[in-house]
Amino acid sequence: MAMRNAYIDQFPEEARVIRAALWSSFLALMIGGTLGLIQGLHRTNVLRFIPSQDYYTVLTAHGVLLVITFTIFFLVGIFTWAVTTSLDRGVKDIRFTWGWYAMMSLGTLLVGVSILGGVVDQIPMNADVLYTFYSPFQAHPAFYVGFVLFVVGTWLAGFDWFRTWWAWKKDNPDERIPLPTFMALTTMLFWYLSSIGVAISILAFLLPWSLGIIDSVNPLLTRTLFWFFGHPVVYFWLMPAYMLWYTMLPKLSGGKLFSDPLARVVFVLFLILSTPVGIHHQYLDPGIAEGFKFIAMTNTMFLLLPSLLTAFTVVASMEHGARQRGGEGYLSWLKALPWRDPAFTGMALAGLMFAAGGFSGMINAGLSINYLVHNSWWVVGHFHLTVGTAVALTFMAASYWFIPQLTGKEIWNRSLGLVQVVLWFIGMTFMSNAMHRAGLFGIPRRTAEPQYEGFSFDPAVGTVAEIDAQVALGAALLTLSVYLFITNMVLTTIGGSTSDAIPDNTYAGTLSGPEDSPAIIDNLKLWTSIAVVLVIIAYSLPLASIIDAGGLFGPGIDPWKPSVVVDPSLVLESVRGVMP
């Protein structure tokens, strides 16, 4: 056998866990995408085959499966690849690795079944709470327990990567942290910091409330705790995509990463700034003073910086690659890029759409202009460009490189892969553009039937019917794209033949390496402390005033006399009451 050096040859055990994680992710994508089509057709009244009452069950499943299950399972797989590859050592104990994977899967199962209960009579559960799940919506306890298991699973995954790095550091005391590991670790640090918010929200309030242990909660408090986590989670989705843009795109373009120090600065900025901005999702919430919202807006605008730095660095690296391949001229070098490669083209198109998403995001982020688009379909258009394309399309594109690495097999049909990523771009252009436009003239999001009697929306150009047609067309193309992707992956994995021609498992080299940056950049403790201080500044006063005004458990409810402490048998009673 030829000397093949793919990931599966270097780390066969880890490759199995990563494969399992990616397949969990793909399954969620397939189901979630199908539900997206149902929503798109239902809302536009092109085809309605579910009763509108079931719409929220579908929408909850779509949201949770895509932005929690699909993205995060992919993340844990890819970060495991990044850490082991760049440290050139396996995880400490593969049983532990399988352990967190199993925990995340169990959590997903509980969440999935409880949501499914909304449409299947045989399952006596209900969790039509949307993926944001703050009160006053209440889910079956299994939903919250599943969610907690899933998140704790990711915490353990992070611990797995940290201890692999600690072991490496012992052997290499004077070396800089390799870039992919640096990216995974900084991402995990802000994930730990921010998921504390959702953990408190669930364990202290929502779960006891759903179990009947406490009678009420303070809705504004659970909302604020959710968004404490809910904004950083968007960067949790995005960071693996950024990592792929920094470490894979330059390599696929045939060149090197323009600047390693700049990439590190970007990830440090995300670590510091991801969390103290969540209140920008609550610009319209009464009960939070404008001043706090203004602080959140300022921090948010600073967050544009690392994304602009990324755009610059990644495009510069691509240009370097193109010139290595013989590209010339001001713009003609673009022709020298490997457009036939679905991994490259998908990631490049994803980055392009992210630029558009960034622009509509700036509108969302402005405290005053946000009133124009808040809770409208504009917002849905926005995040289908960001998480729905920048992240999702990057993940699909990267799979055309990773699945051969993890299976030792060639992609079943690369041309189909190219068609698939291009189809996503076209479908999303139609769907997302029309959603943005719809939002501008006031069509709301999260509604099964957005048409009203005695009232009609007034588009600036064209008609509502044309907008609806674009959404339905876009949704159909996107779903087709998902199915082409899944087909390709399945046939590669089960049908594909093992090949010796799989490229070596490497990532991009750098034009300017880590030695060009001061060592302080690698001081994770320092950046984490700054992040914590910023969070305290941004959140302590708002939280204090929310609790002061509305009570920990709702207005006028004395938190120190919860009924359960008085009579434990009541707890048992209430637990039994909700058991299926």
Added chain:
Amino acid sequence: MRISKGGLLVIMAFLTPLIVELRTVLSWFGIRLSVVETGALGLALIVAVLIWAMWPSNGDTEAKLA
């Protein structure tokens, strides 16, 4: 061919947002296109790009790239 087939495919895809939003832009100048007119304009653009891409480039150096 002036560019690779993959490159051509990407350019075609990139025309989609341009065509879709061209209509909005034109409306600012008081030019209101119907859906059919937009479609026709889009088709014309696609044909133009196809012709440009298929036209043999002089010297044929660029065709070797990518």
